Amino acid sequence: MTTTPETPAAPLVDLQRLFVAIRRRKRFWLATALLGLIVGAVLAVVLPAPPTAVAKVIVVHQDDSPTDSGTLMRTDVAVLQTTQIAAAALKKLGSTDSPDDFMKNYAGLGLTNNVLQITVKAKTNEDAVARAQALAETFIADHVKRSQAAAAAQSQAILDQRKNAQDELGKVEQQIVDEEGKGRQASQPTLESLYSRRAALTAQISDFTSRAQQAGIGSPQVAAGTQIVDAARVLPKAFLKTTATNAGIGFALGLALGLALVAIGAVSRDKPVLRREISAHLGASVIAQLPSKLRGPARLWRRSRAVSERRRVATTLVRLIKQDPRSVSLLELGAPKVAAALSLDIVAELATEGDASVVDDLPGEDVRKLVTETKSDVSVVGAVDPAAKPEERRVGVGTVSPGTAWTDLEHLGKETVLVVKAGHANTLWLHTVARQLADQEIPVLGIVLVDPDPRDKSDGTLWDGLHTALRGRGRKAAAPAPAEREDRMDELVARVAERVARTEAPTRRFSPVRPVLPPALTTPRPPASPLPPPGSVSVPDHLNAPTKKFAPVKPPKRPTPFKRDHGEPSHKGDLDADLEPEKSAEVS
Structure with missing residues (x-):
């Protein structure tokens, strides 16, 4: 685009x-x-929810500290969600279930840095409690075993270092004995270094011994502190x-x-809802809006308001219809019931001044159904019924929904008012409706928008053309047909030519004006011959007379016909009076 x-x-x-x-x-x-x-x-x-059992376990960590941010507890939760723990718990229960399936039915949650909550789901309450208890005991045993294994490994590592220090100390002792056996030949600095080395190894061995004892003491604390603080129990069903x-x-x-x-x-x-979008796509202005059919309890207290609004719109449309003798139709798009009710209101007001009827061309015959329901006195005819009487006004009601016979719309009315439901048709179909109506030369007086958005503040009026809505209606009542206008122009030109031919004087011819020169500038002429030569023509005396000057002849004024309000010329008498030419000036 x-x-x-x-x-x-x-x-x-x-x-x-x-x-x-x-x-x-x-x-x-x-x-x-x-x-x-x-x-x-x-x-x-x-x-x-399936039966659920919960157990709480307090977990003591050997490397626990007050500054821990929950890393150790997250590690315990991850260890709980392993196939090793699940398989050990199932083995303890004597179950043949798959560890992977069992892992889907339980979960661990770290309440604090040292409290672990285990939640287990099962088919029965007893099974859930048993599985939660077995899972807690399996986790405690695994945790203690890992702690003891870590302590034992640490103690064994310290003991291995102490043994190495003891072996080295034995070698130093042997060197000292060998040096002391030499007597006076022994080197005093060598002995002092050996004594210092022996003292350092002895202190190191003592330190390794104390560290091995401390590593062995740490494991019983973990084993004693890690235990079930809240036995497995079934959660009540809320x-x-x-x-x-x-x-x-x-x-x-x-x-x-x-x-x-x-x-x-x-x-x-892409279904337009706003007034400015609908008016732009249809090429016509929104002249009124109506709510859609009420639903629910709102029909009880808002029915009278909806009826009054519809009658007010009908009154506005009746004023439009009375301005021109051409027939007007209502074409609906998504609002057949509203269009049927609106047509009945319009014809009811037109019937007060003469014969009026509704032409029902809706697919569902909504106008006839509405007349039957309301027991209205409005006359309803079909599209195939005989033509209307000369004094009868008919308002056609049709549709421009998909499947419409476009060539039949001109029989409903020479002009139309579209009754469109907001958000019913997409942009492509709105363009199709506008194009088809233009092809059928059916002007759209305006759009009655049904079910508009109450918060829509956009303007639905088109200001860039006189072909839309009410402002273009006065232009269509214009002047006569082009053929009649051409005939009148030809007649007017002929009359003007005849009047000009009658009033214009015949043209007189004069000899050319010769300039008069002073005597000093004049050229002497040869003496005139007494007799003209044979075959020559003599010049008359009146042609040699001095030239007279006359006033110029003024041309007659061009006729300016007066126009009426609709562009028609005035009466013949007025035209003849305006075409009187001015009298020509007399010759001086």
């Missing part, structure tokens, strides 16, 4: 249209949210809480799904 500098390019996503579409489709996304709430509540009843939780989750999911579907539909389907 090409754009001009005066017309800005349309945005990729019009947020105003998106918000309006979501607000107009609130019944849909509220229905999906309610459906999600109901489904969640039903699932809580039909598929209740039916109301579970139902409310599931219903809330279903409501949120349904609401999100409904809003997403409405937003996607608003962008992909």
